[in-house]
Amino acid sequence: xHLYEVLRRPLITEKNTAIQAPQGKYAFEVAGEANKEQVKLxxxxxxKVSVTQVNVMTVPGKGRRMRGRWVMxxxxxxxxxxxxxxxxxxxxxxx
Amino acid sequence: xxxxxxKTENSQAFLRIEMEPAEVEESLEQSYHRLxxxxxxxxxxxxxxxxxxxxxxxxxxxxxxxxxxxLLPQAYDEAVKEQEIEAIAxxxxxxxxxxxxxxxxxxxxxxxxxxxxxxxxxxxxxxxELTDDEVDTVIEQLRRQHATWEPVERPANFDDLVALDxxxxxxxxxxxxxxxxxxxxxxxxxxxxPGFAEHLPGMKGGEEKEFKLQLPKDYPRGELAGKEARFxxxxxxxxxxxxxxxxxxxxxxxxxxxxxxxxxxxxxxxNLRLMAEEKARREFExxxxxxxxxxxxVEFPPVLAEMEIARLLDQQMRRLQASxxxxxxxLGRINKTGEELREELRPLATKRVTSSLVLGRIAEEExxxxxxxxxxxxxxxxxxxxxxxxxxxxxxxxSPQARNSVEQILTTRKTIQRLVEIxxxxxxxxxx
Numbered sequence: 001x002h003l004y005e006v007l008r009r010p011l012i013t014e015k016n017t018a019i020q021a022p023q024g025k026y027a028f029e030v031a032g033e034a035n036k037e038q039v040k041l042x043x044x045x046x047x048k049v050s051v052t053q054v055n056v057m058t059v060p061g062k063g064r065r066m067r068g069r070w071v072m073x074x075x076x077x078x079x080x081x082x083x084x085x086x087x088x089x090x091x092x093x094x095x
Numbered sequence: 096x097x098x099x100x101x102k103t104e105n106s107q108a109f110l111r112i113e114m115e116p117a118e119v120e121e122s123l124e125q126s127y128h129r130l131x132x133x134x135x136x137x138x139x140x141x142x143x144x145x146x147x148x149x150x151x152x153x154x155x156x157x158x159x160x161x162x163x164x165x166l167l168p169q170a171y172d173e174a175v176k177e178q179e180i181e182a183i184a185x186x187x188x189x190x191x192x193x194x195x196x197x198x199x200x201x202x203x204x205x206x207x208x209x210x211x212x213x214x215x216x217x218x219x220x221x222x223x224e225l226t227d228d229e230v231d232t233v234i235e236q237l238r239r240q241h242a243t244w245e246p247v248e249r250p251a252n253f254d255d256l257v258a259l260d261x262x263x264x265x266x267x268x269x270x271x272x273x274x275x276x277x278x279x280x281x282x283x284x285x286x287x288x289p290g291f292a293e294h295l296p297g298m299k300g301g302e303e304k305e306f307k308l309q310l311p312k313d314y315p316r317g318e319l320a321g322k323e324a325r326f327x328x329x330x331x332x333x334x335x336x337x338x339x340x341x342x343x344x345x346x347x348x349x350x351x352x353x354x355x356x357x358x359x360x361x362x363x364x365x366n367l368r369l370m371a372e373e374k375a376r377r378e379f380e381x382x383x384x385x386x387x388x389x390x391x392x393v394e395f396p397p398v399l400a401e402m403e404i405a406r407l408l409d410q411q412m413r414r415l416q417a418s419x420x421x422x423x424x425x426l427g428r429i430n431k432t433g434e435e436l437r438e439e440l441r442p443l444a445t446k447r448v449t450s451s452l453v454l455g456r457i458a459e460e461e462x463x464x465x466x467x468x469x470x471x472x473x474x475x476x477x478x479x480x481x482x483x484x485x486x487x488x489x490x491x492x493x494s495p496q497a498r499n500s501v502e503q504i505l506t507t508r509k510t511i512q513r514l515v516e517i518x519x520x521x522x523x524x525x526x527x
Contacts, residue, residue, distance in 0.1 A: 013138030017145055 006034045006042035010091055011078065024083045030056070032077045039079045047089045053082035098174040106204045106396040112174045114196040119162065126162040163190060171200055181205055184398045203396030208456045211390025218386065218518045220379040223371045230364045234341065237349055244334040250297045251333045253280050257295060258332040261287075265310075265324045275331070288314075288324060295330070303329045380511050383518045384450050387457070393449045403444035404437055451507075458510045465505045473501050 011027040019025045030039050036054040043051050061075040083089070097113040127149060132142045136152045150158055167188060175182055184203045191197045244256050251257050256279045263270040271287055284292040288308050298304055305327045314320040339345045346359035353359040415425050426433060457463075474492050491497065 011138070012148060014140060014143050016138075017148060 001031065001033060001038070003038065003042045003045060006031055006038050007046060008076075010089075024085055024087065025080050026083065026089050027078060027080050030077050030079045032058075032075075034077065034079075036079075039081065043081050043089075047091070049087040049089060050084040051081050052084050055080045055082075096170060096173065098177050100178055106206055106394045108178065108180050108202045108204055110174055110178065110198075110200040110202060111191075112170055112198040112200060114166065114170060114198075116195055118170075119166065119196050122162040122166040123158060126158055126165065130158065130161060159193060163193075163196065166196075167198065170198065174200065175202065184396070184402075203398040206393060206395035206399065206452050208452050209392035210453070210456055210460065211387070211392075213387045213390055213457065213514070214517055216383065216386045216390065216518045218379070218383055221375050223368065223375050225364065225368050225371060229367055230360060233363050233367065234360065238338045238341065238345070239336075241339050241345065241348060243337045243339070245337055247333055247335045248300065249333070250299050251280060251330060252296050252335075253282060253292075254336055255280055256334040256336065257298075257330050258334075260329040260331065262327040263324050265319060265322050270319075270324050291326070294326075295328070298328075298330045300330060300333050303327065380515060383514050384454070384511065386518070387514060388450050388453050391453050391456075393452055395448060395452060399448045400441060400444045403448050404440045407440050407444060408437070454507055454510050457514065458506050461510065461513050463506055463509050463513060465502050465509065469505055470498055470501050473505060474498070477501075 008029040008031060011029055013027075016025075016027040026043075028039070028043070030042075034042075034056075036056055039054050039056065040051045043049065056077060056079045059076050059078050061073040063070055063072045065071075096115060096118060099111045099113075100108055124146075127146045130153065131144055131146075131149050134144065134149060134153060135141055136144045136148060139148070144152070171186065171188060180202060181204065182202045183205050186200045186202045188198055188200045191199045247255075256277060259276045259278050260274045261276060262272050278295075280292050280295045282292070283289075289311055290308050294304065294306050294308075305325065308324050308326060310319055310322050310324055312321050339348070341356055343355045346353040346356045349359060353362070426436065431439070474497070477492060478488050492501075
C-alpha cells in the first residue's frame, strides 16, 4: 500500500492530548492493513519528525441495536507514535 | 492600558484606549475558563479540553470576541475614571484593531449650559382682543346647527339640501351609484368630485341631468385620478335651510339654562375670551422660553437628541396603536421610511432637549423647589379628574416614580411661571 494511505486521521481526545506534551506520543487512526514500520515511515514523511516507537492496536467495533437488529460498527486500527524528544507535530498544537 | 483623548466636541469625548497584551491575555484566559465549561468537543468531557483545542474548535476570533466583550466595560470604566470625565449615557465603543487591541470610545458628556442674562429679557404679552365678529361667527355656526329644513317648490340653489339619485361611470365602469342621498349644495365642495355641486343649482324637483366631470390629478383613489366621469343625477326633493331667529327662544333651544339671547351671547363671548387668553398665555410662555433659549449657549451630545427622538416615536406609536394602524402601514401612508421619519423629528427633538436643559438649569439657578404638599395636591387633582377607575388611578399614582414625574412637571411649570414673572416685569432684574 502507498504511504499516503496509511494515516487516516489524527486522534485528538482528552487522553491523547494528556500524553502529547509530557511523553511526546501522538495517536492516529491508521489503515487496518498498515504495520508499525509503515506508520513510522508515514509519520516521519508527513510531519518531518523522527519516530522512536510505534504501538498499534486494533480497536474492536462495538455492537448496537439498530431498527431491532444487532449491527456492529467497524473495527479499526489505532497507532500511538512516540517521537524523538523535542519533536512536535503542529497538527495537534492548535492553530 | 493607555488612554488618549483624541478630541472633544459636541459634548462628546473621543477616547482611544490601547490595551496591553498582558491584560488581553488575562482576559482571554478567563474567557477560556468560562467557555470551556459549555463547549462540548468530541473526544473530551465538558470542561476538560485544553485551551489549544478549544481555540481551534471555536476559532480564535470567537474566544477573543468573548474576552473583549468582558474586558471592554471594565477598561472603559477605568479609562473614564483616568480621564476624569463624567459620562451621562452608554458610550458607543468600537474595536479599531485587535493586535494590539485598540478601542475607540465615544463618550457622551454632561451637556454644557451657559445661561444668558435671562433677567434682562423683557417681553410683553400680546393683548387679548375679542371682536364682535368672532362672537357672531360662533352664533352663526350655532344657528346653522339648529337650522330646520323645509321642502320648497323652486329650483335648487346653493345652501339647499337636496335628495339625489346619483348614477355615474368612469370609462364604462360604475363609479358612484346611490339612491336618495341627502346632499347639501355648497360652494367649492370637493365631495364627491370637485365641481359636482356647481351643476346642481337651477334643477327642479324630479329633474334629471347628465354631465361630465374631470377627476382631479390628486384624487384619493389613485387609479381613477385624472379620468373623466359621466354623471346622471336626479333631484327628487329640494329643501331650504331655515335659520332660527336670534331670539330668547333660540337661546333656550341651544341650552335650557339660557333664558335670554343676551345671556347666550355673553357666555359665548366669555368662553371665547377664556380660550383666547389661554392661547395668548401659552404663546407668551413659548416666546419667553424661546428667548431664554436663544440667550443661552447649550451644547449636548447627540445621544440626548436620539433619546428624545426615540421617545417621540414611541408616543406616535402609542397613538397609532390606539387607532389600530401598524407602523408599516403608517409609514406607507405618509410615504416615508423609518429613517426619514427619525430625521424629520430631529429638529423638534433638538429643540425640546435644548429647552428642557435650559429650563432645568434655570430651575437650579432660581432655586425652584416643589414642596411635598404641592405634589400631593397635584396628585389629588389628577385622581379627581380621572373619570373612571379612581381607585386604580390612585394606585397608579401612588408610586415614587409617579411622584417624581409629577414633581418634574411642577418644577417645569413653576420655572416657566418664574420666567413669565421676570420677563413680564413683575420681578426686577435683581430677582427680588
